[in-house]
Amino acid sequence: MSLTSDEVRRIAHLARLAVDDREAEGFAAALSDIFDFVEALNNADIEGVAPMAHPLDAEQRLRPDRVTESDQRERFQDIAPAVEGGVYLVPRVIE
Amino acid sequence: MEWETVIGLEIHAQLNTASKIFSGAATAYGAEPNRQACAVDLGLPGVLPVLNEAVVRKAVMLGLALEAQIAPRSVFARKNYFYPDLPKGYQISQFELPIVARGHLEIELDDGSRKRIGVTRAHLEEDAGKSLHEGFGTMTGIDLNRAGTPLVEIVSEPELGSAREAVAYMKKLHALVRYLDICDGNMQEGSFRCDANVSVRPAGESSFGIRTEIKNLNSFRFVERAINFEVERQIELIESGGTVVQETRLFDPDRDETRPMRSKEEANDYRYFPDPDLLPVAIHTEDIEAIRAEMPELPDAKRERFVRDYALSPYDAGALTATRDLADYYEALVAACGAPKLAANWMMGDFTAALNRSELEVGDSPVAPAALAQLLARIQDATISGKIAKEVFDAMWAGEGDADAIIAARGLKQITDTGAIDRIIDDVIAANPVQLEQYRAGKDKLLGFFVGQVMKKTQGKANPAQVNERLRARLRGD
Amino acid sequence: MTLDTLSGWARRLQAGEISSRELTELYLDRIDRLDPGINSFVTVTREQALAAADAADQRLAQGERAPLLGLPVAQKDIFCTHGVRTSCGSRMLDSFVAPYDATVVERMNAAGAVMLGKTNMDEFAMGSSNETSYYGPVRNPWDPERVPGGSSGGSAAAVAARLVPAATGTDTGGSIRQPAAFCGVTGLKPTYGRVSRYGMIAFASSLDQGGPMAASAEDCALMLNAMAGFDPRDSTSLERPDEDFTAGLDRDLKGLRIGLPREYFGDGLHADVRRAVQDALAVLRERGAEPVEISLPNSNLSVPAYYVVAPAECSSNLARYDGVRFGHRCNDPRDLMDLYTRSRAEGFGAEVKRRIMIGTYVLSAGYYDAYYLKAQKVRQLIAEDFRRAFERVDVIAGPTTPELPFRLGEKSADPISMYLSDVYTIAANLAGLPGLSMPAGTIGSLPVGLQLIGNYFEEGRLLNVAHQFQQETGWHQRMPATFA
Structure with a gap:
């Protein structure tokens, strides 16, 4: 399988990664190789096999509905790149 | 040409839990920005979600009330997209295996007939935060207090034929979630909000027209106005030779119109897959039965019982069961005064009028059922006339004391000599x-x-x- | 003073032969002196370590006997440490000072461990050579021109060079076992769910598992006692009673059925590695173990399945690094899209980007069934292979890696050849089984690892087999001469 640079750009956009033309070509080549490699999966006999999402066959544990977390805004916002008046800042979003 | 409207609603109801769906942060409304956003809500590196038990219980209640199927095994999936109010870059939701599927709700139409509306599914998900567009110059502020608040998204079949039907359905569901005490129903605060999928087609046509989705409608009035506008817009567009574009639109109540939403222009590819941080949610028959046992009586059943036990007209019974608080008040009143018809008349008349005048909810009424019962007893034993009772009631409402005290103080006792x-x-x-x-x-x-x-x-x-x-x-x- | 093992130091601390402060200073000095040659630490927390050592000495003086009390350890820089930078080997988190401890860190602190610092690793644990770290490659103490393996290469190299008696690692596709093999130390990946993932920065959530790396199986058992245990903050944490993993170390191996998968001794295996592994198996046989030839027929599909499942999960797990709440943010973003794409392009290195791209692709519309769903089904086949095998055998044994530690840069241009370096380790992650690697011999100066894979919850058994082997052999005691 061979990926085009355009497909790489579409994927990079979905993943929100800036790529320049040179990188796009590099990704196209590397990803094509990898997808060729995983083609081996097509040889598996998976007829009737249930997909396995988790290693353990267990069910979700439930947490009691209690408030256990206290306000730590200052601590959490100490590590934030841009805050003002307790809110995180991003370039203007238009809805 | 005759046109037919096809509407499906997606209603987001916030579940009224103390803590969030996947974290122990509080859900209370109105806190200062980001003071109720814990490490899990912020999506900090390494943190993990753990599911809130109350969320599951409330969803099962809803499923039972909708006579739906409760999935013995449901799965949380990640819906991947980037948006500043979505801290992890994905929303934990349910996709292929929702917790509730295939239910229905019966609405009453304007002509008094009833119509059954299919509920395709109801699934659990986490709410996103809020973007604040004012007051930060060229920037947008992000408040993540709401991130992680539990939501149940209830998706109807496209079986609603008009804005009126859509509103009737939404009101019915609104009453239901409040009856079940799974959602506070506060629409101003966004606890109960709706997206409407609207399309039109020539009458009698069986295939669907192209639909648009109107996002984030947070009042019954807006739902009605937005749908009516959108139906008109689509019909005019088609009749003038145009075609409807499948898109997401926002309702502008000031201009009374819908317009395309810019941020949703690009086609999304959400890349759903099962969330590996969460295991399948198992709901066993005994869990369902335990929840069923603690379910309150539902509106339709209560209405039938009121007709039967209190000899009320279906109309009166419907009005008195419109909300659980009203019905509970009525039953307490009847129990105390023993006069179902008199109690009904008073509640639908002076009591409701007083609530509306003071802009209060039933639960906030300054006159408790026992106090009102005393007043009604004085009408029954001819101490006062019905007319005088209105005066006494107004004084009670104003906090002047109980009925007997007011009657005595104002010398309102009937002359029977x-x-x-x-x-x-x-x-x-x-x-x-x-x-x-x-x-x-x-x-x-x-x-x-x-x-x-x-x-x-x-x-x-x-x-x-x-x-x-x-x-x-x-x-x-x- | 001669260098001892973690268990040895524990005995000497409790006997009062040495204080925790002396021990801590001893290792801090070794780090100062010797780490510049191998770059195994990204952060050394000298002050905190000495304070913790003093506190431990007081507790020891009062007769307290917490399992790791006063013992120096290192944390892989993937575990969040409150107040200490947690970089995950990435520029993205170069400035990230975690506001909380990972459960593993919390548990080890509670057990009295003294953290000396944070060890280097492949960026976001994606790599098999420790060359993808933002902080530069780690070098193999046995040969500085060679890689230590990855992604827990810093922990493996630090333990091998005796810069710390024990360290934590994480293993998503072999990231504890492969560097343990390359560096000649013992490392254990527990059953999925045994060790809490809370505060352990996620790579691929359904595969990631933390575990110990140390000089011996006995030391790993001591570490695992502190690391493992139910954690209500991790939905995938196992609700099982705590176990003492040191309790079964001395069991003999008579009648132990050791499965030797035909597929693990095939064409791809380096002849010298094969010989060393067979010699090691002979030792186990002499101690009463019975070899049984088995087959894991879908082994060849494990690497392809892994390179769909792991990138898919990683593409989603790494979406939170968006420059908004923490981590790297680009300068002067033009608009929101620019903030996202540039912060992420600048913050992530090439291998991480490559995996995000793979994962985004395999989950995208139209490809989910062809890749992701298919890989999950193959994952089931691989797990079934093991289920069948464990009906016949108690443990499975084979080489940890197909070849010896390779040279720095040797595989950098060819991702797939790098990926194949985990060909024998990945299957245990896909199935969720415990796996251990221990030194089984040397080729020249380079160590060779023997891998043991156990049935679910059988970590105790793996540690027992390894300990018995280490009673008989001295491979685990060897250390690179330049670090003596």
């Missing part, structure tokens, strides 16, 4: 000889005049039936 009434009647007759003559000459209508005069002299405290009876006798000259 026949002699005293007779004396007043005699005075009235003596003071109006002309009218007496006319009455005796056959002008029966003047009885009302005399009653009025007597009541005036007694300041309304005479028993009207007694006054009538005594007056007739005296006027005849007995």
Whole structure:
């Protein structure tokens, strides 16, 4: 399988990664190789096999509905790149 | 050409839990920005979600109320997209295996007939935070307090035929979630909001037209206006030779119109896959039965019971079961006063009017059921007339005390002493000889005049039936 | 003073032969002196370590006997440490000072461990050579021209060079076992769910598992006692009673059925590695173990399945690094899209980007069934292979890696050849089984690892087999001469 640079750009956009033309070509080549490699999966006999999402066959544990977390805004916002008046800042979003 | 409207609603109801769906942060509304956003809500590196038990229980209740299928095994999936109010870059939701599927809700149409609306599914998910567009210059502020608040998204079949039907469905569901006490139903705060999928097609056509989705409608009125506008817009567009574009639109209540939403322009590819941080949610038959056992009586059943037990008309029973608080108030009132019809009339009349005037909810009423029952008892035992009772009620509402105290303080007790009434009647007759003559000459209508005069002299405290009876006798000259 | 093992130091601390402060200073000095040659630490927390050591000495003086009390350890820089930078080997988190401890860190602190610092690793644990770290490659103490393996290469190299007696690692496709093999130390990946993932920065959530790396199986058992245990903050944490993993170390191996998968001794295996592994197996046989030839027929599909599942999960797990709440943010973003794409392009290195791209692709519309769903089904086949095998055998044994530690840069241009370096380790992650690697011999100066894979919850058994082997052999005691 061979990926085009355009497909790489579409994927990079979905993943929100800036790529320049040179990188796009590099990704196209590397990803094509990898997808060729995983083609081996097509040889598996998976007829009737249930997909396995988790290693353990267990069910979700439930947490009691209690408030256990206290306000730590200052601590959490100490590590934030841009805050003002307790809110995180991003370039203007238009809805 | 005749057009037919097809509407499906996606309603997001916030579940009224103390803590969030996957974290122990509080869900209370109105905190300062980001003070209720813990490490899990912020999506900090390494943190993990753990599911809130109450969320599952409330979703199962909803499923039972919708007579839906409760999935013995449901799965949380990640819906991947980037947006600043979505901290992890994905929303934990349910995709292929929702917790509730294939239910229905019956609505009443304007002509009194009933229509069953299919509920495709109801799934659990986490709410996103809020973007604040004002006050940060060229920037947008992000408040993540709401991030992680539990939501149930209830998706209807495209079976609603008009804006009126859509509103009826939404109101019915609104009452239901409040009955179940799974959502506070506060639409201003966004606890109950709706996306409407709207399309039109020529009447009789079986395939669907191209639909648009109107996002984030947070009042019944907006739902009705937005859908009506959108239906008109689509019909005009098609009739003038255009085609509807499948898109997401926002309703602008100030201009009373919908317009395309810019941020949703690009096609999304959400890359759903099972969330590896969460295991399948198992709901066993015994869990369902335990939840069923603690379910409150539902609106439709309650309405039927009110008709049966209290001999109310279906209309009255419907009005009194519109909300659980109203119905609970009514039942407490009937239990205390033993007069279902009188209680119903009072609640739908003066009580509701007073609530509306004061802009209060039933639960905030300054007059408790026991207090109102005392007032109604004084009507029944003829201590006061119905008319005087209205005055007493207003005084009770204003906080002047209980019915008996107000009746005593204002001297409103009915005059039942026949002699005293007779004396007043005699005075009235003596003071109006002309009218007496006319009455005796056959002008029966003047009885009302005399009653009025007597009541005036007694300041309304005479028993009207007694006054009538005594007056007739005296006027005849007995 | 001669260098001892973690268990040895524990005995000496409790006997009062040495204080925790002396021990801590001893290792801090070794780090100062010797780490510049191998770059195994990204952060050394000298002050905190000495304070913790003093506190431990007081507790020891009062007769307290917490399992790791006063013992120096290192944390892989993937575990969040409150107040200490947690970089995950990435520029993205170069400035990230975690506001909380990972459960593993919390548990080890509670057990009295003294953290000396944070060890280097492949960026976001994606790599098999420790060359993808933002902080530069780690060098193999046995040969500085060679890689230590990855992604827990810093922990492996630090333990091998005796810069710390024990360290934590994480293993998503072999990231504890492969560097343990390359560096000649013992490392254990527990059953999925045994060790809490809370505060352990996620790579691929359904595969990631933390575990110990140390000089011996006995030391790993001591570490695992502190690391493992139910954690209500991790939905995938196992609700099982705590176990003492040191309790079964001395069991003999008579009658132990050791499965030797035909597929693990095939064409791809380096002849010298094969010989060393067979010699090691002979030792186990002498101690009463019975070899049984088995087959894991879908082994060849494990690497392809992994390179769909792991990138898919990683593409989603790494979406939170968006420059908004923490981590790297680009300068002067033009608009929101620019903030996202540039912060992420600048913050992530090439291998991480490559995996995000793979994962985004395999989950995208139209490809989910062809890749992701298919890989999950193959994952089931691989797990079934093991289920069948464990009906016949108690443990499975084979080489940890197909070849010896390779040279720095040797595989950088060819991702797939790098990926194949985990060909024998990945299957245990896909199935969720415990796996251990221990030194089984040397080729020249380079160590060779023997891998043991156990059935679910059988970590105790793996540690027992390894300990018995280490009673008989001295491979685990060897250390690179330049670090003596």
